[in-house]
Each structure stands twice: as C-alpha cells, then as structure tokens.
Amino acid sequence: MSSARLALVYAALVTVFTSALLLAVYLLTRSALEREIAAVVRAEVDDLSDDLRLGGIAQVAATLRLRADSWGRTGAVFLLADERFRPVAGNLTAWPREIEPRESAMVEFDIAARERGESVLHPVEARIQHLANGYWLLVGADTSERASLLRSFGIATAWGIAFTALGVWLLGAAYARRTARRVRDYATTCETIIQGDLTQRLRVDGSRDEFDALAMAVNAMLDRIEQQTSTLRAAFDSIAHDLRTPLYRLRVRLEEAQLRADLPAEAHELVAPALEELDRVQRTLATLLQISRAEASGVTTHGDSVDLAALAANMVELYAPGMRAEGLDVTLDAPEPAQLSGNRQLLAQLITNLLENAMKYVPAGGRVEVRVRNTPTGVSLSVADNGPGIPAGEREAALRPFVRVGDAASKAAGSGLGLSLASAVARLHRAQLTLGDNSPGLVVHCEFPAAPRRDAPGGVALVS
Amino acid sequence: MREMHLLLIEDDAEAAKFLAKGLRESGYVVDIAADGREGLFRATEGSYDVIIADRQLPHFDGLSIVAMLRKNGRHTPVLILSALGSVDDRIEGLRAGGDDYLTKPFAFGELLARIEALLRRGNLPEVTTRIRIADLELDLLGRKVSRGGEPIDVTSKEFQLLEFLARRAGQVVTRTMLLEAVWDLHFDPQTNVIDVHISRLRAAIDKGFDRPLLHTVRGAGYVLRDGG
Numbered sequence: 001m002s003s004a005r006l007a008l009v010y011a012a013l014v015t016v017f018t019s020a021l022l023l024a025v026y027l028l029t030r031s032a033l034e035r036e037i038a039a040v041v042r043a044e045v046d047d048l049s050d051d052l053r054l055g056g057i058a059q060v061a062a063t064l065r066l067r068a069d070s071w072g073r074t075g076a077v078f079l080l081a082d083e084r085f086r087p088v089a090g091n092l093t094a095w096p097r098e099i100e101p102r103e104s105a106m107v108e109f110d111i112a113a114r115e116r117g118e119s120v121l122h123p124v125e126a127r128i129q130h131l132a133n134g135y136w137l138l139v140g141a142d143t144s145e146r147a148s149l150l151r152s153f154g155i156a157t158a159w160g161i162a163f164t165a166l167g168v169w170l171l172g173a174a175y176a177r178r179t180a181r182r183v184r185d186y187a188t189t190c191e192t193i194i195q196g197d198l199t200q201r202l203r204v205d206g207s208r209d210e211f212d213a214l215a216m217a218v219n220a221m222l223d224r225i226e227q228q229t230s231t232l233r234a235a236f237d238s239i240a241h242d243l244r245t246p247l248y249r250l251r252v253r254l255e256e257a258q259l260r261a262d263l264p265a266e267a268h269e270l271v272a273p274a275l276e277e278l279d280r281v282q283r284t285l286a287t288l289l290q291i292s293r294a295e296a297s298g299v300t301t302h303g304d305s306v307d308l309a310a311l312a313a314n315m316v317e318l319y320a321p322g323m324r325a326e327g328l329d330v331t332l333d334a335p336e337p338a339q340l341s342g343n344r345q346l347l348a349q350l351i352t353n354l355l356e357n358a359m360k361y362v363p364a365g366g367r368v369e370v371r372v373r374n375t376p377t378g379v380s381l382s383v384a385d386n387g388p389g390i391p392a393g394e395r396e397a398a399l400r401p402f403v404r405v406g407d408a409a410s411k412a413a414g415s416g417l418g419l420s421l422a423s424a425v426a427r428l429h430r431a432q433l434t435l436g437d438n439s440p441g442l443v444v445h446c447e448f449p450a451a452p453r454r455d456a457p458g459g460v461a462l463v464s
Numbered sequence: 465m466r467e468m469h470l471l472l473i474e475d476d477a478e479a480a481k482f483l484a485k486g487l488r489e490s491g492y493v494v495d496i497a498a499d500g501r502e503g504l505f506r507a508t509e510g511s512y513d514v515i516i517a518d519r520q521l522p523h524f525d526g527l528s529i530v531a532m533l534r535k536n537g538r539h540t541p542v543l544i545l546s547a548l549g550s551v552d553d554r555i556e557g558l559r560a561g562g563d564d565y566l567t568k569p570f571a572f573g574e575l576l577a578r579i580e581a582l583l584r585r586g587n588l589p590e591v592t593t594r595i596r597i598a599d600l601e602l603d604l605l606g607r608k609v610s611r612g613g614e615p616i617d618v619t620s621k622e623f624q625l626l627e628f629l630a631r632r633a634g635q636v637v638t639r640t641m642l643l644e645a646v647w648d649l650h651f652d653p654q655t656n657v658i659d660v661h662i663s664r665l666r667a668a669i670d671k672g673f674d675r676p677l678l679h680t681v682r683g684a685g686y687v688l689r690d691g692g
Contacts, residue, residue: 244547245476248569252482255572258683275683282569283652317621318647322660345650352653359655 007172015165022157029153033146038106041127044076044139052131057088060137064089075142077111077124083134092138099138103130108143123147182211186218195430198226233292240289247282254278287417288401306344308379308448309334309372315351316370323355327364330355334372338379340448342429350425353418354383354444362387362441378450386441395435399423419444468583469493471510473503473517473529474545483516486572492579500524507533512540514582516575519546519557527560534561541582543575554650573684577636584635595630598690600669600677602630611669621646622665629678629688638685662686 051059057080064078079090085101087094095101096109107128110121126140185203192200201222202215257263257271316332323330351370358368368385390398401420419433422444426433431448470492474480477498484494495510497503500523507515507529515533517526524532526544533540544562546554557565563585564578595602599612607623609616618626624646629637639658643649662678670676679687 241547244569245479249478249482251569252479252486252572255683256482256486286567286569314647318649318653318657318661321664322655322657325660344648348649349651352649352651356653356655 007176008169010172011165011169014168015161018164019161022160026150026153026157030150033150037125037141037143037146041106041125041139041141044078045127045129045137048137048139049129057131057133057135060131061089064091067091075122075145077126077138077140077142079136079138081136081138083136085136088135090138095136095138099126099128101128101130101136103128107140179211186215193222198222198229236292237289240285243285244282247278247285251275251278251282284417287421304342304344305339306342306347307337307339308347308381309336309338311344311347312351312370312372312381315348315355319352319355319359323359323368326359328359328362328366328368330368330370332370334370336374338372338374340379340429340450342448346425346428350422350446351381351383353422357418357422357444358383358385358387358442361385366441375447377447379448381446381448382443384438384441384443386438389437389440389442390435392437398435399433467491467493468513469495469511470579471495471497471503471506471512471515473497473500473507473515473521473526475499475518475521483572483575487576487579490576500526500529504529504532507540508536508538514579515540515542516579517542517544519544527557527562530557530561541585543578543582545570571638571683573636573681574638574640577638577641577685580635581632581637581641584632592631595627595633597630597633597677597688598675600630602627609669611673616668618665618668622661622668625661625665626669626688629686632688634687634689636681636684636687641685 048060048063051063055062060080064080067076067078077090077092079092079095080088081095082088085095092111096111099107099109106125108123108125111124112119113122114120123143124140125143126138129137129139131137182203189200189202201219204212204215204219206212254271254275258268258275312334313332316330320330355368355370358366362368362385366385366387368383371380371382371384373380399419401417419435423433426446426448429448431446434445436443436445468491470487472480472484472487472494474483474496475498480496480498484496487494495506495512497506500521503515503517503521504524506512515529517529519526521529526542526546530542530544533542541563542561543564543566544557545566545568546557547568554565554567563582566575566578593603593605595604601610602623603609604627607620609618609623609626625642628642628645640652642658642661643651643653662680666676666678670678675691677688677690679689681687
C-alpha cells in the first residue's frame with residue numbers, strides 16, 4: 001500500500017535529518033569542551049611562568065606544593081622536573097615514560113591512580129614547558145570527566161534519534177492509515193454511485209483538510225450531475241408521456257376504423273400496416289422508458305431469489321418452436337439450479353432480448369446455445385450462436401441504444417434497443433454484459449454475483 | 465342476460481371518451497369518473513360489475529381507491545391501468561388488491577378480453593376435474609387430452625395453454641394473458657412466439673377434424689369454442 005510506504009519514507013527522512021542535527025550538536029560540544037581544557041591548561045602554564053619570572057624555581061615549586069593535593073577535586077595535573085626529569089614538585093610521582101619532552105606540545109597520556117583499592121587509569125591532556133634553567137614544567141587536566149560527559153551525551157543523542165524515528169514512524173503510519181481509510185471510504189461511495197445511486201455523497205468529516213475540500217468538490221460535482229440527470233430524465237419522461245397519449249389515441253382511432261364494417265376493403269388494407277407501424281413505435285418508446293428506468297434505478301426494494309437455470313429453461317421453451325420454425329436450432333445447457341438475487345421479469349427480458357437478437361441476425365440453419373453455470377463467484381449466463389457475429393471494434397458500440405450493426409437488411413430488422421436494454425438489466429444486477437467471438441458467431445456473456453453485497457444499496461428492481 | 469355495468473375512472477377526458485365509446489359498442493353500460501375522489505364515491509355508492517381505474521389520478525390514485533374499497537368489504541373486480549411500465553408497479557398494484565393490471569399503451573382488444581375474464585371469473589367452479597368443449601375433453605387430474613374419444617399427445621406446456629383456454633371457453637384470450645398465465649412473463653416479446661405455440665396446439669387438437677375449436681380473433685387473441 002503506497003500511503004504506508006510514503007509514511008515509512010517520511011519517517012526515514014525525518015530520522016536522517018534529526019540524526020545529522022544531533023550529531024552536529026555532539027561534535028560542536030566535544031570541540032568546545034576540548035578547547036576549554038586547552039585554555040585552562042594554558043592559563044595555568046602562564047601563571048606558573050609568571051611565578052618563575054618573579055620568584056625563580058623556588059616560587060614555582062612552592063606554588064605547586066600548595067596545589068599538589070588539589071588533583072582529586074579539580075583534576076589538575078602538575079609536575080616540575082629538573083633537567084634529568086627528576087620530579088621536584090607537583091602531584092605526579094614521576095615523569096610519564098611515554099612522553100617525549102618537547103616544548104609547548106599538547107600531549108595525551110594516562111596516569112594510574114588508586115581509587116578504593118583499585119588502580120584506575122585516568123586520561124590526561126597536558127602541556128609541556130621547557131623552563132629557562134633547564135627545568136621542565138608539565139601542566140595537564142584529567143579528561144575522564146569530559147569523556148564521561150560526552151558518553152552520556154552520545155547515549156542521550158542515540159536515544160533521542162531512536163525515539164524521534166519511532167514517533168515519526170508511528171505518527172506517519174497513523175496518518176497513512178487515516179488517509180487510506182478515507183480514500184477507501186470514497187472509493188466505496190463512488191462504487192455505489194456507479195451502481196446508479198446518484199443520491200450518495202462523499203463523507204465530509206468537518207476537519208477542513210484537503211480531503212474535506214476534495215469531498216466537497218466531488219459532492220458539488222455530483223449535485224450538478226444529479227440535477228442534470230434528473231432534468232434530462234424529467235424532460236425524457238415528459239416527452240415520452242406527451243407522445244404516449246396521442247399515440248394511444250391514434251391507436252384507438254385506427255382500431256375503431258378496423259372494426260368498421262362500412263369501410264371498403266382497401267381502407268382496411270391501409271389501416272393494418274399503419275397499426276403494425278404504430279405497434280413498433282409504441283414498443284420502442286416503452287423499451288426506451290424501460291432502459292431509462294433501469295439505468296436510473298438506485299435504491300429500491302430487495303431482489304428476489306431467482307433460479308436462472310429454470311428461467312432460461314422457461315425462455316428456451318417459449319422460444320424454441322418459433323426459432324425452429326425459422327430454421328434455428330436452440331439448445332439449453334443448464335444442468336443444475338443457479339440461484340441469484342434479482343428481478344425475474346427483468347432477467348426474463350434480458351434472455352428474451354438475446355434470443356430475439358439471435359432470431360434477427362442468425363440465418364436459417366444456425367445454432368443458438370443458452371448456457372447457465374454456477375461459478376465460484378456467482379452465476380454465469382451465455383447465449384452463443386454461429387451467425388455472423390459482431391466485429392471486435394463494433395462490440396462496445398452495439399450495446400449503446402439505437403446502434404445496429406451488420407448490413408442494411410439486418411439493420412432494418414431491429415429497433416437497436418435490444419442489446420442496450422439487456423446491458424442495462426445486467427448492470428442493474430451488478431453484472432457486466434460482454435460480447436465475444438464464438439468463432440464463428442456471437443457469444444453474449446453475463447457474470448452475475450452470487451448475492452448482493454452488504455454495502456451496496458439493497459437489491460435490484462425498477463424504480464419509477 | 466342483464467347489462468354489465470362498468471365504472472371507468474380516468475382523468476384523461478379524451479382517452480376516457482374513446483374507451484367508453486368502445487366499451488359501449490361492445491355492449492357495456494359505462495360510467496366515467498374524472499378523478500380519484502369522484503371515482504371512489506361512485507365505486508362505493510354504485511353497484512358495478514368491474515371497475516377500471518387509472519393508476520395516476522388527481523386526489524386519490526388507483527391503488528388507494530382499490531385499498532379503500534377492499535377495506536370497506538367491497539370485492540368488485542378492479543382492473544388497474546397504468547402508464548408506468550415497470551414490473552414492480554404491477555406487483556404493487558396486485559398487492560394493493562387490484563385484480564388485474566394493464567400497462568398503457570394496450571390494444572383495445574386486450575382491455576375487452578381482460579374485462580370479460582374478470583366478469584366471468586368465479587363462474588367456473590375451482591374444483592373442476594374435467595372440461596368438455598364439443599368432443600374435446602380435458603382430464604385436469606390426469607393431464608390428458610382426447611378428442612372424439614381419441615387420446616392426443618401434448619407437451620406439458622401445451623396442456624397448460626389448452627387448460628387456460630378451456631377454462632375460458634368462448635372467451636377471447638390475448639397473447640399477453642397467455643404469456644402471463646403459462647410462462648409467468650409480464651412483458652411483450654416483439655415476435656410472434658405465442659402464435660407459434662398456438663399453431664402447434666391447433667395442429668394437435670384440430671388437425672383432421674371438420675370442426676375447428678381453436679380460433680384466432682383478429683387484433684385480439686384466441687378463443688376456444690365450438691363453432692365459428
């Protein structure tokens with residue numbers, strides 16, 4: 001999941017920057033402490049040089065003797081040695097063996113001290129001064145204090161880095177989870193909207209963050225779409241309604257004329273095809289209204305349990321004689337009950353449209369097979385024929401209203417609404433109707449989910 | 465035979481006029497109510513054989529009228545007309561106490577056939593085991609058909625078709641009524657599927673006999689009866 005990865009990267013970056021900062025503080029502190037020791041030592045050396053100038057070696061030795069016992073408290077180390085490095089005064093018992101006498105160099109060595117019966121090494125930094133009369137002066141400071149301070153500081157720094165990293169990671173993970181949850185929430189809502197429930201809106205939690213801004217923008221867009229859709233639907237419904245009434249009256253008049261015995265036979269011959277034509281217009285209008293309702297269907301009553309295998313058998317039984325009369329062989333392959341949740345009449349309409357489509361397009365001598373199967377995810381329905389089929393490039397268009405494929409003769413046969421209505425019914429049942437190649441021929445496939453998901457608006461039915 | 469009284473509750477004046485004219489020509493006495501309130505009043509006060517109510521009406525809609533009639537113990541058959549074509553509306557209509565449901569647009573013959581069916585309902589005792597029309601005999605228990613004493617082989621669906629027609633012998637039965645009763649389908653297929661089933665049935669029961677029993681009524685449907 002990418003938002004969790006983002007949180008991890010964020011935590012890593014924060015950790016790196018925090019570590020760099022704390023490390024710099026550590027290094028600066030250490031160099032400041034080192035400089036301080038050097039400065040203290042230098043000041044001591046300068047003091048003792050003044051003593052030498054004013055009172056000679058004796059004065060230096062006297063000063064050192066005064067300070068000799070202060071080592072334990074201040075950590076200062078002193079040694080005045082003669083030209084053969086024999087100690088004259090100070091708190092070191094001998095000239096440190098590893099130190100070469102050289103003027104004004106800062107040297108480091110360890111001295112052994114007895115503390116509670118144990119010999120403990122203390123690191124010392126010192127300065128050496130060659131005095132005028134050939135004597136050597138060594139002034140230093142015990143740096144173990146500084147080392148332990150730096151060690152504590154280092155440990156604190158490491159803990160600080162660890163806590164920062166952990167804290168940042170936890171915060172990042174929590175934020176990422178919250179983000180992921182909101183995005184998932186949005187995705188679920190959008191899916192419901194795609195299913196046709198345009199009344200759903202993204203949740204605005206009042207936090208006024210970017211997500212709220214996004215949700216509000218999307219909701220405003222949905223308001224607009226819903227408003228346009230309902231305006232369009234209202235216009236369509238009123239047009240359909242306005243057309244229905246005059247068509248209905250036209251029909252009554254034509255039927256009246258047909259029943260009139262006093263009209264010549266020629267008049268009856270003119271009325272019959274007019275009525276047939278009117279039939280087609282009225283049916284097209286009814287189908288369009290059905291598609292519009294199926295498309296608009298959102299929250300409605302729950303679907304019933306429908307055995308698609310039994311329904312397919314019923315439909316094949318209804319159509320078989322008619323199809324055989326037209327030279328088509330129709331077979332059913334539905335070996336076991338296949339339950340799904342839906343609207344029986346609409347599913348029957350779907351199968352009807354597929355069968356009637358086959359009757360229109362498959363030439364005599366052809367085969368049509370209706371197949372119903374239980375699948376791990378639900379129920380599948382396919383209607384396959386060995387007719388002319390639909391070229392791959394035209395399949396998607398064939399599902400749209402008023403699109404007819406094939407040559408002019410076959411185009412004249414249908415209203416161009418059959419597959420479109422079938423597709424709308426499939427969508428209403430959360431299934432996708434797809435057209436495929438039966439090589440040769442067309443296979444219409446539909447995969448229905450077993451039961452309605454709990455988070456989707458309940459069931460399937462038409463809404464008016 | 466006494467005249468049959470119909471109440472037509474329809475707010476579209478012109479449609480009501482046409483329908484009433486057609487129904488009167490078919491021998492019915494027709495009263496028209498132009499809105500739900502008037503319709504309910506007439507339905508409660510008058511004595512009608514069948515009430516035809518539009519679903520969408522001013523004041524009370526068709527469903528409310530049916531519901532109120534039933535609540536008051538009136539069992540007059542009600543045929544609901546609707547411009548709404550959805551299948552749920554139909555279920556709702558029948559659940560409200562309507563006896564039949566017809567979606568606009570419909571052929572006038574369809575309306576006539578359904579009114580006739582509602583009027584004759586109850587004339588035939590439910591516990592019939594045998595139906596005879598001329599020399600055609602249906603054994604409803606054994607689900608067997610014979611004509612002139614000779615057994616005729618029919619499929620189970622053909623028997624259902626024949627039984628539906630035979631129970632309404634002499635009465636026009638439309639394609640839509642057959643689709644509803646035998647296949648439980650409540651929409652109009654665009655092709656002549658029913659005609660093919662009827663012609664197969666006709667071949668089974670009428671072929672080789674002088675007097676055909678299964679007749680086509682032009683523009684309306686079919687009728688099973690003895691003689692033209």
